[in-house]
Amino acid sequence: MASGRVKTAYWFILPTFAALIALKYYPAASAVYHSFFQWDGATAGRFVGLANYAQLFRDEIIHVSAVNVVKFIMGRSFLNLVFPLLAAKLVFHVRHQRAAYLYRVLLTSPIVVPSMVLLLLWKFIYHPYDGLLNQLLDAVGLGSWRRAWLGDFQTALYAVIGIGFPWVTGIGNAGFAFLIYLGGLQSIPKEIFDAAAVDGAVSLRRFFRVELPMIASQLKLILILTIINTMESYVPVMVMTGGGPGVSSMVPGLYLYESAFLYDKFGYASAIGVVMTLILLVVTYISQRSIKSYSEAES
Amino acid sequence: MKRCVAKWLLIFLLLPAWLLAGATKSFAQQAEVVIRMYAGEYTPRARTQSDRWDPPSYLNVLAAEYKRLHPHVTIEFLPEITPQDRYETWLFTQYQAGRGPDLGNQLFSEVNRHYLKGWYVNLKPYLEQPNPYVEGNRRWADIFQPGALATGVAPDGNMYVLPTGVVGTGIYYNKDIFAKAGVEPPETWAEFMEIQRKIQAAGYIPFAFPMAGAKATTNWSLRVIQDMILDSKLPEIKGTGTPVVRTMIEGEGISQKELVRAIKNGTYSAKDPQWQEQLRLLKEWSQYWGPGYLSLDPDAAYRLFVTGRAAMLYDTSSRVKVLESDSLRQFDFGVFDFPRITQESSPYATGISAPAVGGYTGAGSFTVAATTIDKGIVDQVIDWLMFITAPQNYIPMANDLGWYSPGLISLEGIDPKLEPFIRSVENGVFRIESFYRGLTVEYADQFYRVLQEYLTGRKNMDQATDEIQRYMEQAADELIERNGWTDLLEELSR
Numbered sequence: 109m110a111s112g113r114v115k116t117a118y119w120f121i122l123p124t125f126a127a128l129i130a131l132k133y134y135p136a137a138s139a140v141y142h143s144f145f146q147w148d149g150a151t152a153g154r155f156v157g158l159a160n161y162a163q164l165f166r167d168e169i170i171h172v173s174a175v176n177v178v179k180f181i182m183g184r185s186f187l188n189l190v191f192p193l194l195a196a197k198l199v200f201h202v203r204h205q206r207a208a209y210l211y212r213v214l215l216t217s218p219i220v221v222p223s224m225v226l227l228l229l230w231k232f233i234y235h236p237y238d239g240l241l242n243q244l245l246d247a248v249g250l251g252s253w254r255r256a257w258l259g260d261f262q263t264a265l266y267a268v269i270g271i272g273f274p275w276v277t278g279i280g281n282a283g284f285a286f287l288i289y290l291g292g293l294q295s296i297p298k299e300i301f302d303a304a305a306v307d308g309a310v311s312l313r314r315f316f317r318v319e320l321p322m323i324a325s326q327l328k329l330i331l332i333l334t335i336i337n338t339m340e341s342y343v344p345v346m347v348m349t350g351g352g353p354g355v356s357s358m359v360p361g362l363y364l365y366e367s368a369f370l371y372d373k374f375g376y377a378s379a380i381g382v383v384m385t386l387i388l389l390v391v392t393y394i395s396q397r398s399i400k401s402y403s404e405a406e407s
Numbered sequence: 408m409k410r411c412v413a414k415w416l417l418i419f420l421l422l423p424a425w426l427l428a429g430a431t432k433s434f435a436q437q438a439e440v441v442i443r444m445y446a447g448e449y450t451p452r453a454r455t456q457s458d459r460w461d462p463p464s465y466l467n468v469l470a471a472e473y474k475r476l477h478p479h480v481t482i483e484f485l486p487e488i489t490p491q492d493r494y495e496t497w498l499f500t501q502y503q504a505g506r507g508p509d510l511g512n513q514l515f516s517e518v519n520r521h522y523l524k525g526w527y528v529n530l531k532p533y534l535e536q537p538n539p540y541v542e543g544n545r546r547w548a549d550i551f552q553p554g555a556l557a558t559g560v561a562p563d564g565n566m567y568v569l570p571t572g573v574v575g576t577g578i579y580y581n582k583d584i585f586a587k588a589g590v591e592p593p594e595t596w597a598e599f600m601e602i603q604r605k606i607q608a609a610g611y612i613p614f615a616f617p618m619a620g621a622k623a624t625t626n627w628s629l630r631v632i633q634d635m636i637l638d639s640k641l642p643e644i645k646g647t648g649t650p651v652v653r654t655m656i657e658g659e660g661i662s663q664k665e666l667v668r669a670i671k672n673g674t675y676s677a678k679d680p681q682w683q684e685q686l687r688l689l690k691e692w693s694q695y696w697g698p699g700y701l702s703l704d705p706d707a708a709y710r711l712f713v714t715g716r717a718a719m720l721y722d723t724s725s726r727v728k729v730l731e732s733d734s735l736r737q738f739d740f741g742v743f744d745f746p747r748i749t750q751e752s753s754p755y756a757t758g759i760s761a762p763a764v765g766g767y768t769g770a771g772s773f774t775v776a777a778t779t780i781d782k783g784i785v786d787q788v789i790d791w792l793m794f795i796t797a798p799q800n801y802i803p804m805a806n807d808l809g810w811y812s813p814g815l816i817s818l819e820g821i822d823p824k825l826e827p828f829i830r831s832v833e834n835g836v837f838r839i840e841s842f843y844r845g846l847t848v849e850y851a852d853q854f855y856r857v858l859q860e861y862l863t864g865r866k867n868m869d870q871a872t873d874e875i876q877r878y879m880e881q882a883a884d885e886l887i888e889r890n891g892w893t894d895l896l897e898e899l900s901r
Contacts, residue, residue, distance in 0.1 A: 150503060150524040236699025237711065259619065259702025261865060350619065353701040354856045354865070369496045371849040 136385075143378035149368065153375055160379035170380070173351075173358040176265055180359060181338045183269035188285050188334045189327060191275040196289035197315065215286055218277040227347045230271040234258045234348075264349050265357040271344065285330045292323035332395050339388055360384055440480045440787050445498075447512035447770035448725070449808055450487040460732030465807035469800055473791060480787060490621055502526040502776070509788050511774040515767065516844045518568040518774055519561050527567035528775040530559075533789050534566070540797035547793060554655040555814035558767040562890065571796060571814040572769025575724045575828025576627055577742040584611050584718040584738070592743035596688070596752040603695035606718045612697035615717035620704035622855055624721050626843035627764040628692075628745075632685045634837040635748045638757045640681060641838060644669040653762055653835025660838025664892060666845055670883040671899050677876040681755050683868055686861060688753065693862045701859060710735075721745075723765070724828035728809030731824075744831060762838065763831040769811030771801075850882035 143160055147153030164170055195215055202208040218226075233240045236256035245253045257267040276286055296319065304310075304318045320327075342361030345351055351358035351366075360380060368377035451467040470482040485508055488494040495517060501507045507526060518527060534548035534556070541550055548556055551571060559568045580592060588609040590602035603613035617624055637644065641651040644661055646668060651660050661669075669675035676682060693700070697717065712720040713735045720726070730736055745761035773792055779785040795801060801813045806822045812829045813821075821829075839845075842854035854875055861871035887895055 148524075149499075150521075234702070235707065236702055237707075237716070256699030256702045259699045261860075261863065264702075349702075352619070352856065353859045353863070366852065369499060370852070371847070373849075 139378040139381050141378075142375050143382050145375040146373075147375040147378075148372040149374040156375070160376045161383070163376065164379050164383060169355055169358060169363055170360065172355045173360045173363050176357060177339060177359045177361075179265060180269055181335055183266070184338045185331055185334050187269075187272075187275040188330055192277075192285035192330075193289045193323075193327075195276040196286050196293060197319065200290060200293040212290070215277055219284070223343070224347070227271070227344055231258070231348055234267055258349050259353055261353055261356045264353060268344050268348050268357055271348070285334075288326050288330060289323060292326035293319060296322045328395065332392055335391055335395065336388055339384060339391075440784050441483055442480060442509045442784065442788055442791055443483050443485060444510040444791075445485045445487075445508035445512050447487065447772075448810060449512075449770050449804060450484055452487075459734060460729055463804075463808040465804040466795075469795055469804065472800075473794055476794075477787075477790075480791070482791065505778050507776040507778060509776050509779050509782075509784065510792060511776060512770055512772055513568060513774050514772055515558055515568045515570045518559075518772075522561050522563070522565075522567045526774075526777055528777055528779065528785060529565040529567060530569055530775065530789075531566045534569075538793045538797060539790075540794050540800070547796075550796065550798065550815055550817070552655070552814045552816055555767050557656045557659070568772055568774050569792070569796075570767035570772040571801075572771030572811040573765065573767060573814050573829060573832060574769035574811050575763060575765040575825075575832045576721065577724075577744060577828060577831070579712065579720045579722055579726060579730065579740055579742050581712070581715060581718050582739040582741055584609070584715070588718070592741065593746045596746050596748045599746040600691065600695075600752075603692075603718075607695060612711060612717040613695035614692070614697070614719045614721075615703070615708035615711040616693070616696040616700050616721070617703040617705045617708035618700050618859065619702050619707075622843055622851065623705065624708070625689075625855065625858070626841055627721060628689065629685055629841040629843075630764050630837040630839075631745045631761045632688055632748065633682075633839060633841055634762045635757070635759055636684045636688070636753060636755050637681065637839060638759050639755065640674070643674050644839065646674075651838050653838055655766060655832055655836060661840070663840070663845065663886065664890075664895065666840065667883045667886050667892070668895055668899070670879055671887075671895070677872040677879060683872055684753055684755050686858070686868065686871070688748070689858075690862055701863070723769075723810070724812070724825055725769075725810035727824050727828075742827060763834055763836045765828065765832045766836045767814055770808070771805075771811060771813060846879065846882035847885055849885075850878050853878040 142153060144155060144157060145153030146156045146159070199208055199211045199215070202211060232238070234257040236242065236254075236259060239257070241257065242254045245251060255263055257263050300318060300322070301314070304314050340361055342359055342365055345357055345359050345362050346365070349357040351362050361384075364377045364380040364384070367373045367380065446466055449463055449466055451464040452462050453464075454461055466482075466484065470484075473480065473482065488497050491514075495513075498507065498511070498513065499521075502521075502524070521527075534546070536547055538544045538547040538550060541547075544550060551569075552573075555569070555571050555573075556566070558570045559566045561567050578592075584606060585591065585602075588602070588606045588611070590605050593599040593602055606613040641661065642648050645651050645665050653660070666675060697703075697711075703711070708717070708720060709722070709726070711717040713730065713733050715736075715738055727742075730740055745764075747758065747760045748756040749758055750756050773796075775785065775788050775792070779788050795804065796813075796815075798813075798815050798817050798819070801815060802818065802820045805811060805813050805825075806820070809822055809824070812818065812825045818829075842858075843851050857866065857871050857874050857878075860866040861868070866874075886892070
């Protein structure tokens, strides 16, 4: 009877597996296969062996975009680790239940706004003439700081990294991070807080000695998701700067997209994708091993 | 016996059913045909709250009239996709999936890049047929300007696109700012720089030049400047030694193959001081583009102009109706041609006037998807195309949009505001393609990135042209391989 039910269960999850194979595993396998071909995406390709990989390592744009994506990852990781956590901690310690609920709603509701809307809004904020940021700088007497934020080689990449201020909700997985952290803090047993209070651990000391270690697994999760998301992401750069000016804000994801859909070099784009995947696997593994959760630390 | 009778009875009963099924099927084919059309800027839609001018709607009128003539045919208009590169990406995926629009709208240069993929119907045989919607017409091709037909010819000699939308460009200027600065529309490059200096001194942005997003303005500018600067060298680049005359047809001057040959044999080189002159002039001009031009896209540049903060804007004939209808505009505007480069500004100038930028690249560049053959509706799609290109239909449609002139021989009734642009194109377009469509799309992006670094001083002329030359040669090699130009390789090796 039980084995009959198990068999039935497998039948029920079969469609999911079929979709997974068709939409995830097959495209990935196809990308690996086509990375060894010179292929325009429509006609039959020509086998070129490792030529695409060799070109990738010689490509100056890849070098620049690799450095840019490292900056991007570091920037977004800092923003996603610090600010949502700060907001979660503040909301967690609000004593009034209704106020806490209200803050939670206010800080998570922007998640439902489509990210494209936010990107276009930030493009306007950064506008060199009519943008909110430059007008704000004028208003507070910092007119000398006016910039063409997205059109300046020095600031374009950082302007894209910085979208979503105050970095608690909205772009990327920041809003999601806030909820994860809040959930983590809420799951800390009350007895631990009581014991910490008895030992004199309050405020900052409690945060660093008790709360932070207890939510290490949440931090690890957000860090890994941020790294993966930022590495693959290209839409913010595409919408805001197109990788420019020059290649100052180019990232590998956008270059992959351009190589495939603009330059008809699907084989080369596949090679870029394969290398990105391998790097992501290594980085994810290192992140997993280096940050121990509380339970892992205890054992 | 009974079995034999039963067998024949069965056959006689089934036979009419089989025949009826065939008739029903053909009746169903007659019953309903849906033609999916991507009409580009002609896509009809209702005015929304955010519209500052009336969007086009005349295709709805034509579709209704066509339905009256052919009740079994419905035209379904696909929503317009902008900007151009997003549209091309969408179109690529649609054609790959066999879902391309039955009647599409695509630049001839893009069609000629993709025609080998088998996406399009060869229109040449159909152009030999009479257009039933044009009285007395014996050959559909006869209603089009020769330039339109010549522009649509693919490298293999067939015709996969019918580019009938004529667009012109000009420099729009704010007459009020010009009056305040005490300047007049310039004739020469030197005058052009001088009036911009005065406009800047008067506190305005002289020129709204967008370098973010679409590369159109840079492309047009370099086409014009390069044509004038390389005027004396064009015969050598072409390889014939004879003068290269201007016509209405893009690409009729120096073809892509001739350009590739010139790159490979060194007559067209980024290390040539005469070639480099175009970059120098562009950099000289860039001081008047206002801060932040690298992050200014065409819409933002237009907004700077229409709100009276920038004095000039380089744009197409499409802006005429837009500017006239735009409630943000509080000034009178005019249009002048791109100024002529003289010896006063460059030792390479021959004094030739600026060429027109335009030609058959407006909306109305029609393609018919190869999938219409499989669907059995290709004849119907061609018929619909013949209907909309008939002058009595096309001209009102063009006037409704107000952006492009149809590439028809008979232009009776065309909006007179489009005539200056048509006239400039008739005087002859640029003879040598610039970075944007001259070689590969990848080269265009590579050139553009280096250009931005050069204009902002991050790279000097030597550094910039070293890199551009390398990219140019790579693009030339790629085109030789892609097009199978083995004859060119043999010629160069001799």
